[in-house]
Amino acid sequence: MTRYIVQRLVESLVVLLIMSFVIYALIGLMPGDPIDLMISGNPKLTPEDAARLRELYGLDRPIGERYLEWLSAALTGDFGYSRLHARPVLEVLLPRLGNTVLLMGASFLLALALALPAGLIAAVRPRGAVDSAINLFAFAGISVPPFWLAILLIILFAVTLGWLPAGGMPPAGATPAEQAAYLVLPLATLTLATAGGIIRFVRAATIEALRQDYVRTAWAKGLSERQVVLRHVVRNAMIPVATILALNFGTLFSGALITETMFGYLGMGKMIYDAILGNDFNLALVGLLLATLTTLLANLAADLCYLWLDPRITYR
Amino acid sequence: MTARPTGGAGRPEFELAAAAATPLAPPRSLSAILWHRFLEHRLALLSLFVLVALAMLALAAPLFESALGLDAEAVDLFALKQPPSAAHPLGTDELGRDLLLRLLYGGRVSLLVGITAALCAAVIGTAVGLTAGYLGGTADALLMRVADGVIALPLLPLLIVLAAVDLTKLGLPESLATSSEVSFYRIVVLIALVGWTTVARLVRGATLSMKTREFVRAAEALGAGHARIVLVHILPNVVSPIIVATTLSVGNVILLESVLSFLGLGIQPPLPSWGNMLTNAQELIWDAPALAVYPGMLIFITVIAFNFLGDGLQDTLDPRA
Numbered sequence: 001m002t003r004y005i006v007q008r009l010v011e012s013l014v015v016l017l018i019m020s021f022v023i024y025a026l027i028g029l030m031p032g033d034p035i036d037l038m039i040s041g042n043p044k045l046t047p048e049d050a051a052r053l054r055e056l057y058g059l060d061r062p063i064g065e066r067y068l069e070w071l072s073a074a075l076t077g078d079f080g081y082s083r084l085h086a087r088p089v090l091e092v093l094l095p096r097l098g099n100t101v102l103l104m105g106a107s108f109l110l111a112l113a114l115a116l117p118a119g120l121i122a123a124v125r126p127r128g129a130v131d132s133a134i135n136l137f138a139f140a141g142i143s144v145p146p147f148w149l150a151i152l153l154i155i156l157f158a159v160t161l162g163w164l165p166a167g168g169m170p171p172a173g174a175t176p177a178e179q180a181a182y183l184v185l186p187l188a189t190l191t192l193a194t195a196g197g198i199i200r201f202v203r204a205a206t207i208e209a210l211r212q213d214y215v216r217t218a219w220a221k222g223l224s225e226r227q228v229v230l231r232h233v234v235r236n237a238m239i240p241v242a243t244i245l246a247l248n249f250g251t252l253f254s255g256a257l258i259t260e261t262m263f264g265y266l267g268m269g270k271m272i273y274d275a276i277l278g279n280d281f282n283l284a285l286v287g288l289l290l291a292t293l294t295t296l297l298a299n300l301a302a303d304l305c306y307l308w309l310d311p312r313i314t315y316r
Numbered sequence: 317m318t319a320r321p322t323g324g325a326g327r328p329e330f331e332l333a334a335a336a337a338t339p340l341a342p343p344r345s346l347s348a349i350l351w352h353r354f355l356e357h358r359l360a361l362l363s364l365f366v367l368v369a370l371a372m373l374a375l376a377a378p379l380f381e382s383a384l385g386l387d388a389e390a391v392d393l394f395a396l397k398q399p400p401s402a403a404h405p406l407g408t409d410e411l412g413r414d415l416l417l418r419l420l421y422g423g424r425v426s427l428l429v430g431i432t433a434a435l436c437a438a439v440i441g442t443a444v445g446l447t448a449g450y451l452g453g454t455a456d457a458l459l460m461r462v463a464d465g466v467i468a469l470p471l472l473p474l475l476i477v478l479a480a481v482d483l484t485k486l487g488l489p490e491s492l493a494t495s496s497e498v499s500f501y502r503i504v505v506l507i508a509l510v511g512w513t514t515v516a517r518l519v520r521g522a523t524l525s526m527k528t529r530e531f532v533r534a535a536e537a538l539g540a541g542h543a544r545i546v547l548v549h550i551l552p553n554v555v556s557p558i559i560v561a562t563t564l565s566v567g568n569v570i571l572l573e574s575v576l577s578f579l580g581l582g583i584q585p586p587l588p589s590w591g592n593m594l595t596n597a598q599e600l601i602w603d604a605p606a607l608a609v610y611p612g613m614l615i616f617i618t619v620i621a622f623n624f625l626g627d628g629l630q631d632t633l634d635p636r637a
Contacts, residue, residue, distance in 0.1 A: 015465060023477065026477050026478065026481060029481040029485050029486065030477070030481060030482055031482040031485075139620055140620060142623060143567060143616060143619040143623050144616050144619075145571055145574050145578075145612055147574075147578050148574075148594065148611075148612030148615065148616065151594070151601065152609070152612070155605050155608065159601055159605070247467070250468070250469065250470045250471055253470050254470065254472030254473070269473075272473050273473075273579070276473075276480055277580075284477070288473055295468055295469065295470045296468055299468045
């Protein structure tokens with residue numbers, strides 16, 4: 001067991017290392033380099049100056065060499081400076097990370113609170129009116145472009161009704177109620193976009209569990225529907241659901257990126273997007289790697305979840 | 317209400333069994349049975365109708381253009397953000413272009429990206445799945461590890477990086493690298509590169525169970541080569557999951573394209589797509605909300621229709637799922 005976890009952690013680290021090189025190389029292929037940016041900020045620089053600067057900053061050296069240099073600095077905790085924010089990368093990153101954890105965590109819990117009962121109710125009476133309604137809602141959730149959902153919510157609640165701010169972060173010194181108001185629309189967008197998929201997983205897993213022999217036995221024993229569903233079906237249906245949820249962490253993060261960008265919410269997703277578009281190489285690199293690392297750990301968590309929930313399964 | 321352990325009655329497979337038991341029922345071909353089963357999925361049927369209608373409208377865009385006597389790309393700075401009128405049935409956009417024509421031409425691009433990329437992904441996925449499932453062993457382990465790796469990555473941020481890569485640094489001439497056409501191919505390639513995993517896993521699973529069947533053994537005994545066994549005996553039997561997964565993925569691809577184009581990293585203007593028509597929508601919310609509503613509505617309708625269609629096909633082709 002411990003050996004399995006260690007093995008998986010090592011594998012994740014290897015994937016992370018490979019990804020760090022891939023992303024480093026890709027970022028080198030993005031338009032412009034730091035010297036281009038200096039030139040555009042200072043038209044007096046001649047091409048000779050630019051060449052000298054490239055040499056000074058080591059940009060004329062092969063990519064492998066530059067990557068190793070970045071890596072050795074990164075391993076000592078030095079991730080360089082953010083160009084857009086003119087501060088060390090970690091100083092920019094950490095508060096953003098907190099905001100994203102808040103947004104993603106809250107909307108994940110909300111989506112679960114919505115989707116678990118909905119999926120269960122739909123599965124217990126398949127093809128009934130309630131199932132059809134829930135199914136329609138779930139399909140709408142997985143089919144709506146999240147950025148458009150955000151636009152609709154802004155049109156309705158910010159422009160037409162004027163109840164909520166259209167985006168941004170609360171001003172300094174805002175009361176908790178005001179702070180919460182800024183969170184409502186991003187939270188609603190991400191929750192609605194996430195819940196549909198979870199409902200479909202829960203419904204499918206519950207229908208599958210309802211077909212098992214032990215459920216038939218439970219019915220034959222004369223248990224009530226409530227006892228059969230809550231005691232025998234739910235626990236078994238949750239095994240695949242928990243795994244799929246952990247595996248879908250990347251999707252949730254993608255949703256968070258769009259939501260944060262739409263509402264000007266200062267989280268990791270918007271930070272990565274702005275860093276890529278703003279040629280902030282150091283920040284983009286670290287942000288992407290952190291997103292990759294978290295997704296890999298979520299996948300590991302999915303496997304461990306499986307193990308913990310289902311004692312029939314053992315890993316070497 | 318009395319609870320039943322299984323919701324059996326009214327399910328297609330039970331009705332089929334009943335039909336087969338009736339002595340007077342005429343024999344029906346497999347395709348007739350499947351078609352009959354599909355017809356029972358009213359939502360899927362409606363979706364198919366909607367999709368065909370949308371595709372025909374998009375294909376007929378030049379006809380609308382000449383009927384209205386307009387040019388889809390003509391900018392009219394004296395008629396910005398006009399409300400609907402006889403000349404412009406849905407009004408004009410922020411550059412005075414006819415909104416209806418832009419939506420129709422945008423639909424061509426969005427549907428074409430969705431279908432092309434989903435098909436490319438399906439081809440890659442089928443090839444990988446057949447190879448992994450048939451060969452087994454190291455090849456299988458390796459290919460499935462790659463698939464797991466792709467699934468495990470945070471897709472959207474990586475796609476943003478890939479879409480932002482400057483093609484001139486890869487040796488493409490400047491004029492080509494920034495053209496609308498290249499943005500189309502680029503997005504198809506990018507999505508196909510990350511989208512093949514679902515089909516690959518399904519095909520691998522189906523291939524694993526097929527290759528131990530008697531008819532494959534028989535083909536081996538008759539001296540069929542590996543290529544013949546895979547292509548003639550296994551592939552036709554794993555087609556159902558491919559069809560279902562591909563239909564479902566068209567919807568996902570259209571969503572992904574719309575997100576990337578919306579963020580300014582997908583289809584590049586002046587080529588319209590439903591996604592890039594929304595790029596400026598956020599600033600227009602206040603004075604022209606219709607411009608922000610229509611393209612998104614079409615994306616939503618198209619994606620949900622593909623999802624319903626895929627779901628219906630799944631029930632039709634694999635009633636147990």
